[in-house]
Amino acid sequence: MAVSEGLAIGALARRTGLAVSAIRYYEAQGLIAPWRNAGGQRRYQRADIRRLSFIMIAQQFGLTLPEIRDVLSGLPGSRTPTPQDWRKISVRLRARLDQRIATLTRLRDNLDGCIGCGCLSLPKCALYNPDDRAKSHGSGPRYLMGDSPDT
The missing domain is CATH 1.10.1660.10 (Multidrug-efflux Transporter Regulator; Chain: A; Domain 2)
Incomplete structure (x- = not known):
């Protein structure tokens, strides 16, 4: 052809x-x-x-x-x-x-811990996301999306 x-x-x-x-x-x-x-x-x-x-x-x-x-x-x-x-x-x-x-x-490094989704189902989430502070940044897995637990 x-x-x-x-x-x-x-x-x-x-x-x-x-x-x-x-x-x-x-x-x-x-x-x-x-x-x-x-x-x-x-x-x-x-x-x-x-x-x-x-x-x-x-x-x-x-x-x-x-x-x-x-x-x-x-x-x-x-x-x-x-x-x-x-x-x-x-x-x-x-x-x-x-x-x-x-x-x-970030997903690879945090998959076994809190990703900031606000579920609070893991004991470790209480350390990374006490009182669901991640929700103040918006919806979704805030820490995975780049927000820091410190901000």
Whole structure:
């Protein structure tokens, strides 16, 4: 198959490891945009392999599909993305990933103790969160979200 003919959906599925239904779902979500050949079959750019791989990785890092769509909207639709295009994306995501890494590190380090959720079910919580002080910072696992028990 010539590159100009594009990739059939089955070939794209084999290359990315995604189910055909997942590829169609991402298409419906506006994350990839195939064209139709003369026979009406979907055809994809080779660059869609990288787009779909990015989508899978971004989801593992906790990005939502709307966030991923926003990030991918910065890529050119008329040409294959360059390393500079991907570098721009990495700059946009760096702070978000750093924040996620910090949150995961706190979770790992505090999983066996109080995470500041306000449940007060663990004896240790009375030490970290006496009288449910964490609630003064708002809802959710405040200490895991970055609030300090001292503030």
